[in-house]
Amino acid sequence: MTENSLWRTVSGVEVDRGWRSDRRAVAATLVSEVLGTFALVFFSAGAVAVDAASGGGVTPVGAGLVAGLVVVAIIFALGHVSGAHINPVVTLAFRLAGRIGSLRAVAYVAAQLTGSVLAGLAIIAIVGDAGDAGATAPRIGGVEAALLAEILLTFFLALVIMGVATDERAQGSFAAIAVGSYVGLAILAWGPVGNASMNPARSLGPAIAGGEWSAHWIYWVGPIVGATLGVLAYSLLRARRSPNTDSS
Numbered sequence: 292m293t294e295n296s297l298w299r300t301v302s303g304v305e306v307d308r309g310w311r312s313d314r315r316a317v318a319a320t321l322v323s324e325v326l327g328t329f330a331l332v333f334f335s336a337g338a339v340a341v342d343a344a345s346g347g348g349v350t351p352v353g354a355g356l357v358a359g360l361v362v363v364a365i366i367f368a369l370g371h372v373s374g375a376h377i378n379p380v381v382t383l384a385f386r387l388a389g390r391i392g393s394l395r396a397v398a399y400v401a402a403q404l405t406g407s408v409l410a411g412l413a414i415i416a417i418v419g420d421a422g423d424a425g426a427t428a429p430r431i432g433g434v435e436a437a438l439l440a441e442i443l444l445t446f447f448l449a450l451v452i453m454g455v456a457t458d459e460r461a462q463g464s465f466a467a468i469a470v471g472s473y474v475g476l477a478i479l480a481w482g483p484v485g486n487a488s489m490n491p492a493r494s495l496g497p498a499i500a501g502g503e504w505s506a507h508w509i510y511w512v513g514p515i516v517g518a519t520l521g522v523l524a525y526s527l528l529r530a531r532r533s534p535n536t537d538s539s
Contacts, residue, residue, distance in 0.1 A: 303392030310395055320395075321402040323373035327365045328406030328492050329413075331377045334361040335478075336425025336497040337414045339486075343422030355482055359475020366467035374456075378490040379403055380518035384449045387522045388457055403492045411496030423501030427486035427494045427510055434506045437485025441513025442520075444477045445489045449521025458529060489514055 310316055335358035342349035349357070362377075369375045376382045379400045386396040414424045429437035451473045455466040478487040488494045494510035497503070 303386065303389060303396075304394070305392070306389065307392035307395045317398070320373035321398055323369045324376060324399050324402035325406040325409075327369045327373070327375050327377040328403040329410045330365055330406075331358075331361055331490075332407045332410035332425075332493055332496050333413055334358070335493060336410070337417075339425035340414050340418050340422040340497075340501075344418040351482060352479060355475050355479035358478050359471045359473075361471075362474045363467045363471030366470060370467065373399070377403060377406075377492070378514075379492055380445060380449070380490065380514040381452060383515065384452060384518045384522045385457075387519065388453065388526070390457060404495055407492040407496030408499055409496070411498075411500030414497065415500040420501055423503035424497040426497040426501040426503035427488045427507075428503055428505040429485045429509065431484045434509060437506065438509040438513050440481050440484045441488065441509055442517040444481060444487055445514040445517030446521045446524070448473060448477070448489050449518040450525055453522060453525035457525075485509070489517070491515075 310320070335354070338349050338354040338357040342351070342354055365377060366375045374385070376385065376399055382391070382396050382399045382403070385391045386393065391399075411424050448470075451469055452466075455469045474489070477489065481487045486494075488510045491511045491514055494507065498507050
């Protein structure tokens with residue numbers, strides 16, 4: 292393999308050839324990721340902040356349901372525009388799976404973090420610093436427990452996404468419901484440990500707005516490790532079609 296061919300393979304530049312050549316498509320997808328991530332953080336972190344400001348008006352169960360439902364809505368609304376990654380580690384997962392190139396991945400992450408910061412500022416503007424703008428922080432079990440929870444929860448998130456969004460045998464039309472349901476389930480079950488972020492963008496904007504940086508690093512390391520392992524696991528689980536087998 293020549294040096295040029297190796298670079299093209301590593302960077303995934305060929306995958307994004309059509310995307311890069313269409314400026315309107317580039318603009319549309321990046322705006323979609325900004326808006327989608329803004330909505331995700333505004334509703335999921337915002338629900339936590341409103342719950343704190345109202346003295347329990349939303350409830351932890353309500354906040355979990357909000358997070359899951361907003362993911363469903365965003366994927367249905369914007370999935371056909373940008374894929375509705377709305378999460379840097381989802382973009383990482385698609386890059387590792389060879390579905391997008393490195394340039395597109397970096398652009399997506401920048402758009403997602405922009406949407407996250409804007410949403411954090413919007414939360415502060417509306418309800419003040421109640422609940423630290425919905426910032427994530429270790430709670431039950433401390434840093435170690437929150438880190439392990441982030442790794443495991445994001446592992447299964449990546450597994451779900453790889454299954455419903457990259458495998459042609461899956462019912463792709465139900466991807467939004469599958470992913471949103473999983474996000475809501477994860478937060479309802481494990482939110483009290485460390486907020487079950489599974490998303491660096493979900494954590495960054497509120498951390499900046501609310502000034503809450505307690506062990507913030509785990510909300511990057513945990514999801515990155517978990518998503519990477521999830522992609523690797525699904526690559527092993529993915530069955531190869533055969534003309535003589537696989538009637539599903």
